[in-house]
Amino acid sequence: MWYDQPVFKGLSDELHERIRRAQAELTWLENASAVQLLGVAADRLRVSQVVLELVSDNESALDLGNRPHQELVELFDAFFPDGTTLAEDLADEVQLCRAFGDPTVVLELIKTRVSAAVSKFPRAADDIKVGDNKGDVLDPFILAANFEILSGQSLPQTIESTISHKILMKIEDLVGNMHEVVLGAMRGNFKVPEPGRTPGGSKDAIQPAFNPFPGADIGQVPVPSTPDAIRLFQCKNKTGSAKGGDGARLGQQLRRLGETYGAETFYAAIVGNTLVGHRSKGAVLRESPKTAVLVGEAALAELTRSDSGAELLLRTYRRAFRAVGQEASYDFQATVAATVSAFEAMAEDGGGDLVDAWLHQAMGGDRSAQDSREG
Secondary structure: OHHHOHHHOOOOHHHHHHHHHHHHHHHHHHHOEHHHHHHHHHHHHOOOHHHHHHOOOOOEHHHHHOOOHHHHHHHHHOOOOOOOOHHHHHHHHHHHHHHOOOHHHHHHHHHHHHHHHHOOOOOOHHHHHEOOOOOOEOOHHHHHHHHHHHOOOOHHHHHHHHHHHHHHHHHHHHHHHHHHHHHHOOOOEEEOOOOOOOOOOOOOOOEOOOEOOOOOOEEEOOOOOOOOOOEEEEEEEEOOOOOHHHHHHHHHHHHHHHHHHOOEEEEEEEEOOOOOOOOOHHHHHHHOOOOEEEEHHHHHHHHHOOOOHHHHHHHHHHHHHHHHHHHOOOOHHHHHHHHHHHHHHHHHHOOOOHHHHHHHHHHOOOHHHOOOOOO
């Protein structure tokens, strides 16, 4: 196999095994029929195997798994009774089984991460006033803009939008950090180990045992058109996630990966619909002209080997988010109500104006704790 080439001999046993598994998971999909893929999905949902009659023996698993979600729903809809979600559930499951060798493991991993994030959502006024870092105080000037412009001077609306913003910022961090993990678990892919310092102390130098693919986040087994060329991806959440100044270093890393391993290299941004305004594309391409810079559906088509790649990723997240939402005890409206009461009391104590009252709490304090020249 391609991974037995001498250039890969120095990789760790753990990474070698993950690469072999990625190849095996993809090989199964490439050789399975639509009937086999649907059978796996139906079995996971405990749906009657009679549903297999809806697909042709001549259709491949890839063809079925790469169909858009809505097309799959329409295919299954007539099979199930009205008023149920079974057609949608089975369409979800087909896409999950197309994406992963073992969807359960991946979904549990995401659920664990989402649950951990939900446990840190604000639950009281003190969680809004100051963040996890004691220096992260609710900005009274932004609060004033919220109160005057967005919330029509409504204290409850101001508090609700403030809490929503705090939560969405945590979710943004969560999702951005999960992309590499989820995409790295897809059939044919593997997550690149976190870079370790080589014996010489560098994180940029290629050293198969310690730092095999510096500059890459996700590896992918070769495509049929280039059967000996591993594919290596640097992934960002959005085109603005990396500054232009980072581009030259990244381009140098990607060029070295291509030269060392004969790899195809990609610089992918998951969210977006155009390369216009990409902050580091030019710098990367100057250093590594053979690297493909991708965004949005184009990026996910390469990362997932499917034109429905964006849906495959979304399906995974939605299933996990739905499960956590059903299981979690977080009550957003109760949190808003309790926080409103606390801020109303603070405003009354401060003379009746919410923003002024919070200004003094957010900015005031012992000067010895605020001025490095004192204390």
